[in-house]
Amino acid sequence: MRAGVGMRLWGMIRKESLQILRDPSSISIAFVMPVVLLFLFGYGVSLDAKLIPVGIVIEQPDTASQSLAGAFDRSEFFNPRRFDTIQAAEQALNQRLIDGIVWLRNDFSSRLLSGDEAPIGVIINGVDSNQANITQGYIQGTWLAWLDHYAESRGQALPMPVSLEQRVWFNAALSSRWFLVPGLIAITMTLIGSLLTAMVVAREWERGTMEALMVTPLHRIEVLAGKLIPYFVLGMGGMLFSVALAVWQFDVPLRGSFWLLMVSSALFMLVALAIGLLISIVAKNQFVAGQMAIIITFLPAFILSGFLFDINSMPGWVQFITHLVPARYFVAILQTLFLAGDVWPVVLGNMGALLIMLLLFFTLVWRKFHKRLE
Known part of the structure; x- marks a missing residue:
């Protein structure tokens, strides 16, 4: 059987x-x-955000503004393009040639040297909200890293109330x-x-x-x-x-x-x-x-x-x-x-x-x- x-x-x-x-x-x-x-x-x-096209607008080029723009040039996350005016950068953003704009106004360096707040204008294409959040975070990270290096080069301590030490588990390369x-x-x-x-x-x-x-x-x-x-x-x-x-x-x-x-x-x-x-x-x-x-x-x-x-x-x-x-x-x-x-x-x-x-x-x-x- x-x-x-x-x-x-x-x-x-x-x-x-x-x-x-x-x-x-x-x-x-x-x-x-x-x-x-x-x-x-x-x-x-790929869900990785690398070589993000951003526009860099420097209204008054000098040592500090060029140094900050160089930080974006050296970053693996950005593919920056230089624009002379904010209007030209906005036109490129409207045409989807870039995904964001970093705008350094003509008083950026003077306010930075005087110890006053030196705001940076950031405009991001928000059609893709996930990409916009990633771009915003990378811009902020690049800015903070440059600011820390700038303060160190001048022998100053950057007043940061919180020190971030991050560690990525399981997928360290992200x-x-x-x-x-x-x-x-x-x-x-x-x-x-x-x-x-x-x-x-x-x-x-x-x-x-x-x-x-x-x-x-x-x-x-x-x-x-x-x-x-x-x-x-x-x-x-x-x-x-x-x-x-x-x-x-x-x-x-x-x-x-x-x-x-x-x-x-x-x-x-x-x-x-x-x-x-x-x-x-x-x-x-x-x-x-x-x-x-x-x-x-x-x-x-x-x-x-x-x-x-x-x-x-x-x-x-x-x-x-x-x-x-x-x-x-x-x-x-x-x-x-x-x-x-x-x-x-x-x-x-x-x-x-x-x-x-x-x-x-x-x-x-x-x-x-x-x-x-x-």
């Missing part, structure tokens, strides 16, 4: 494996798509690549698990082979296992390939345990497979199943998982919805394992949420899938 079950299951697995090998799109989604996405986000997309690439692994696994599996049962209905499966001695669990195991192996292979690219191509550190990464990835892959299979059972049409998989799994994983947008910055009701997105928990696990290490409270808490989702979706799959015509 056990040998018969094993043979039937092996036959089902072999059938689905051959189907995968005969379908170039499955291999492309599992191995080509991760490469495209990783290279696109790793090299083409590289957005280290933040994006681990989260992107969750996006690719969502594509592999949900999108491909969403068309498994629907394909059987469209081709008329579901009736043939129903008259076989295969048990319901053997059909489900036979369909899921090949895609699980395919998804884990894509995950390993993505991790290898992240570590060796993009130099993202993996500070946590590799085996803990494997276990959490396997858990998330099972959740994605269960969701895809549930969609496939309900839809019974490949096109509809594919569209549902994109809307239900891929788009929420891309927008609401914390991969690209900070969840804490979202409205409260949207933050509540993110708890229904499995990728949210896996992205948190990936970013923790890659950048911080084995932080067990974070990893175990998110794995617990994924386990609950796994039980829920497999229960729904078991109740919805029947070996009979309806």
Whole structure:
């Protein structure tokens, strides 16, 4: 009896494996798509603000004003352009040639030397509020660093009531690549698990082979296992390939345990497979199943998982919805394992949420899938 079950299951697995090998799109989604996405986000997309174009307006050039302008020239964050008048700089700002203006009026040096307040005019393009805040912070930081150097060169103590000593943990270089690439692994696994599996049962209905499966001695669990195991192996292979690219191509550190990464990835892959299979059972049409998989799994994983947008910055009701997105928990696990290490409270808490989702979706799959015509 056990040998018969094993043979039937092996036959089902072999059938689905051959189907995968005969379908170039499955291999492309599992191995080509991760490469495209990783290279696109790793090299083409950056959240780092560097070489920000700013205009420098000096109404009365002298030693102090030229020294401050030189601080912007030497900064890795700015690509400054000199303008003779504020009107010319404002015109360049209106034409989107620069993102900000640093305006040193004609009394800047005299007020600075007299010990009086020497205000600097700063005008920033606020169309992109996030970029505007970053630009404002970098301008203020450059100004304060120059002011400290200026006071030191004159043998004066800069009256600063607070001394800031900052230390950045986990991503000292503040590289957005280290933040994006681990989260992107969750996006690719969502594509592999949900999108491909969403068309498994629907394909059987469209081709008329579901009736043939129903008259076989295969048990319901053997059909489900036979369909899921090949895609699980395919998804884990894509995950390993993505991790290898992240570590060796993009130099993202993996500070946590590799085996803990494997276990959490396997858990998330099972959740994605269960969701895809549930969609496939309900839809019974490949096109509809594919569209549902994109809307239900891929788009929420891309927008609401914390991969690209900070969840804490979202409205409260949207933050509540993110708890229904499995990728949210896996992205948190990936970013923790890659950048911080084995932080067990974070990893175990998110794995617990994924386990609950796994039980829920497999229960729904078991109740919805029947070996009979309806």
